[in-house]
Amino acid sequence: MSAPVGIVTAIPAAAQTAKVNASALRRWLPVIVIWAALIAVPLWLPLVGGYTALAGRVLVLGLAAMGLNLLLGFTGVLSFGHAAYFGLGAYGAGLTLRYLVHSTPLAMLAGTLLGGLAGMVFGSLIVRRRGVYFAMCTIAFGQICYYVAYSWNGFTGGFDGLRNFHREPIGFGLLTLDITDGGARFYYFIVAVFAIAVTLMGILIRSPFGRTLRAIRENERRARFLGIRIERHIWLSFSISCFFTALAGTLYALLNNFADPLALHYSLSGYFVIMAVMGGMRTFWGPLLGAAVFVVLQDYISSMTVNWMSFIGVLFMFVVLFFPRGLLGMWQWRSPA
């Protein structure tokens, strides 16, 4: 699918420098544009009819989809149950805030650990499966989590969801960051968490470990013959991706001051996958773009018609049949590096 990495071809020196400059620009320009756009959201989003909370939603779901894409796009393993870890993150954060301590950072830590550790345990059970069978096991596990949150009324709030908790101001020694109102300050808090997580992902993907994952994606058998421990790498990739998705889940709980069983449902897993595919699952930023398109479309369509499910369903089928490479994937394909 994607071009092999690091093909060296004979190019004259001058042309090569020009190419390097151009490729450096190509590499950094999107990053600069993305961060500028994200930081300036409170300025430009109201002008086009959006609201800041919508951008927060895009970032949170985008982070979850990017977490999933570590597994889906960069390791070539399909999970259709990542809502489980997202929802566990949300519930972990919500339950901590409600029952244990009134501390936002501790709640985020607890939620991330809950989702991530669940991913590690479950991943170890299914890591030898491949393809659709792996996907089916992940769906089933997601439904277990959904079922528990749905039926454990006294603890999780059941179908109505977990309420009666809210984000707390964060203290840094003398300074206190008050994120309790839903305005720009909380949005920038999300941006900051997003930035840290995405930087970690970028480092991970560029590391030897990340290259190994891509080798497994491209040719599992060959990677195995090279002595790579496939199962351990897939398990690690699955676990890491669960941690990132769970982190996004904790932000989701903080964003809404609410956690509901639908955050665990397999429909949401499907949304994460379509975000990654629609944006371009072989690209780093694709899932974020996919999340933006998906969230805006869903917000717009559900305000227009009660039949929004049909539109979302047709969108799924349309993307699969006609845009399998995704938006960024097509762009990269048209201008090969």
Added chain:
Amino acid sequence: MLQVVLFNVTNGLIIGAFYVLMALGLSLILNLSNVINFAHGNFLALGGYLAFMLAPSIGYWGALIISPLLVALIGVVVERLMLRRVYNRDPVYSLLFTFGLAFVMQDAARYIWGPNGLPMGLPAILAQPLSAELFFITWYRIFMVAIVIVTVIGLFAFLRYTRIGLRIRAGTLDLETVATLGINVSLLRTFNFAVGCMLAGLSGVLAAGQIGLNPNMGDDLLMPSFIAIIIGGVGSLTGTLFGGLLIGLAAALTTVVYPSASEAVIYVIMMLVLLLRPRGLLGEEGMMS
């Protein structure tokens, strides 16, 4: 007490029979085409609604036969026009496709037949209970189980003794070789998809008489069917059969002892199977893994 146990065992058998029909269709499609059909529950609902539409004109018995065939026909159209294009791609695409299809079909059912439940009329003879003592067992329940048994035996005989059935089973094991031997794999997959949809449609007609019609009627059956396949072992239809019966009965017997855990027990069984025998009860090592 005996009545309670008997009541729950029959319930378990009936629920298990539905799981089996659903899961066998899913399993057929999964084995040959490597596609998880998320829309399977919606094909089930479609079968129920079509029978509801047809019954006034051609009667219940006619609808019982015609409706599953119509569902199969619709399945063929979907497969030929769209699904066929994603077979040779990464499994993520077929999953997303059937996921989207499920959304569209559910919304369409809600749009056409309304969001509220509709009752499905039954012939008078089926609606009667067996006897005053066994008042909770109607003839309809016996009839459902009988139909499922006949269908399952028919399906297994078809796969075992007919040429097409043999090809489907061979394709499950090694599709490439089957194609090399000059068999039209594309048509085989279409036919196989149609059979799967027909089973879903039949379960829909049967389920409509038991629980009534609503646009989400297949949703509650979809997840247990996945689990039946995982428990039974991917690649093995016999495994799927036992998996479906096992979780149906386990859920029903748990209802006797501790009702609120009846769904949890299904998941516990799945986790145990994954832990102790990852390939599933009757799955073969190396199949689809």
